[in-house]
Amino acid sequence: MNDEFAQIKAERExxxxxxxxxxxxxxxFSAIEExxxxxxxDHFAPPWDPPGRDGVQHRFGQAAGALTTTKVEVLVSVCEGxxxxxxIELHFAxxxxxxxxxxxxRNIAIGGSNTFRFDGGQIVEHWGVFDVAKIPDxxxxxxxxxxxxxxMWPSPQEASxxx
Amino acid sequence: MPADTDQLAAxxxxxxxxxxxxxxxxxxxxxxxxxxxxxxxxxEGAMPAxxxxxxxxxxxxxxxxxxxxxxxxIAERDLVSTRLRVSATHSxxxxxxxxxxxxxxxxxxxxxxIVDGKVVEHWGVADTVHLxxxxxxxxxxxxxxxx
Numbered sequence: 550m551n552d553e554f555a556q557i558k559a560e561r562e563x564x565x566x567x568x569x570x571x572x573x574x575x576x577x578f579s580a581i582e583e584x585x586x587x588x589x590x591d592h593f594a595p596p597w598d599p600p601g602r603d604g605v606q607h608r609f610g611q612a613a614g615a616l617t618t619t620k621v622e623v624l625v626s627v628c629e630g631x632x633x634x635x636x637i638e639l640h641f642a643x644x645x646x647x648x649x650x651x652x653x654x655r656n657i658a659i660g661g662s663n664t665f666r667f668d669g670g671q672i673v674e675h676w677g678v679f680d681v682a683k684i685p686d687x688x689x690x691x692x693x694x695x696x697x698x699x700x701m702w703p704s705p706q707e708a709s710x711x712x
Numbered sequence: 713m714p715a716d717t718d719q720l721a722a723x724x725x726x727x728x729x730x731x732x733x734x735x736x737x738x739x740x741x742x743x744x745x746x747x748x749x750x751x752x753x754x755x756e757g758a759m760p761a762x763x764x765x766x767x768x769x770x771x772x773x774x775x776x777x778x779x780x781x782x783x784x785x786i787a788e789r790d791l792v793s794t795r796l797r798v799s800a801t802h803s804x805x806x807x808x809x810x811x812x813x814x815x816x817x818x819x820x821x822x823x824x825x826i827v828d829g830k831v832v833e834h835w836g837v838a839d840t841v842h843l844x845x846x847x848x849x850x851x852x853x854x855x856x857x858x859x
Contacts (some may be wrong), residue, residue, distance in 0.1 A: 593819060593839065625823045627788045627791045627792070628788050629787055630786070632784075634786050636823050636837070660754075660835075662822065662835070662836075664793065664821065676819070676821065679837065680755050680837055681841040682840030683755055
């Protein structure tokens, strides 16, 4: 690894850290326009959300009251070409109603994975997945058949009738 | 630095061969790419190598026609980051869910650490909510409220 590459990687990691700090911890959404390019595309965004940067603001605003981010842990960081990819662990406090579950005050953590494509100092594309389906499991007293998702979904027979 | 570039390409080739073994549903072939002391960091925390084979078998039993497409690989030093698209039919029990017979697609993103041609560490996260949604197990109203 040469010095120039190490510097580029460190700069990108700093940009992502600054973005997460502003948006997740300080609710400072001005970072969205600063860090994300005008043509920004979020590839795994829900189809009903506004496109581009507007959708990012919408999503961060929506979950903010229910789950208060307390820490973003970067487990591994990979950089090549225009890309930076990170495995992360997201730590939350459950401070409001989430998926029908009232605030429990519990501290939980879920896994996530982000890939960003950079153009200079800005992010132009993002792909991200998060194990959101684990959250109800973590918030319930009991897990598996008696709790978590299993207590929220209908039997497969009912599910197939419904669709 | 050609030597380094060669190493990155070799590591990406290992990941592609591992994916090919998945697509052949050949667990013995997959295990050839796992180091004996590898650690899988999945949704239930760190899983030791001894349990990974059983976990893969459970997954293949639930989704016997599983097919994985590699959408992107990013490599640096001993690491390869992957963005995969998994397609399968839910034909067997999975996570206490009886088979629904539905065809599903799911994004799977991960990172692998490769030493001497074998995976020594793997981090993986799937788009689980999207998967459960396709299985018909999440109320649409809840989904729109939390997306």
